[in-house]
Amino acid sequence: MRYALLVQGAPYSSQASHSALRFAAALLARGNRLECVFFYHDGVYNAARLAAPPQDEPHLVDAWVRLNEEHGTQLQVCIAAALRRGLLDEREASRHGKSGHSVEPPFELTGLGQLIDLGLGVDRLVTFAP
């Protein structure tokens, strides 16, 4: 089956990201495909490239990146939700005159329309919210 996840909880603030990652591992282990993880609401903080959690905690941002590297899962971030929360890739940072960027590939800033397309295109869209 083709899955996508919608993550709406900030990393470390809520269980949402932890549960979403465990769900992702379980569905992949059963031979399903995870097309995309879409980050919306406070979930956009999962794309913060500067996240530096203590070493005895799971590195959630790196875990998403591994999902992309090992399974080709796209990591899409709602651009409107991201910009107002200070999550900008290089292009947006330069467009807004900021001296640094906080989002980098494989995370991509994209529009909410992608979420609708995704939800209608996959067999299952599963939401993880706080």
Next chain:
Amino acid sequence: MQAETVLDGDVLVILRHPPHGSSWLREGLDAALVAAAFGQAVSLLFQGDGVLALLQGQGPGPLGQKGTSATLDMLAMYDIESLFLDATSLARLGLSTDSLQLPVSPLEPPSIAALIAGHRLVLTF
């Protein structure tokens, strides 16, 4: 006799948060507007504290957040006219449909189940 309520559509957005105090409601409505702009038949279900979004006379006020009242007024422009609320939630808050800013159809639990089953995509905020 009332016309039979249509419970089918492409995208159902369920709004369960009150209009002030967080951006849940606004970001949920944004998803609904985008889906409608992409040509999908969108329905909204106000449930739990989400029904408070429908109360008349709300402004953005001094809270610094934009509020959602103006967005609700724009729904018709986006052809989002399938508006439902959870009758149980409304009753629990001691409210009636008379105090709402939009015409919204109250649904009992079995119809809510049918509404969810009747949509290809359900987004919950």
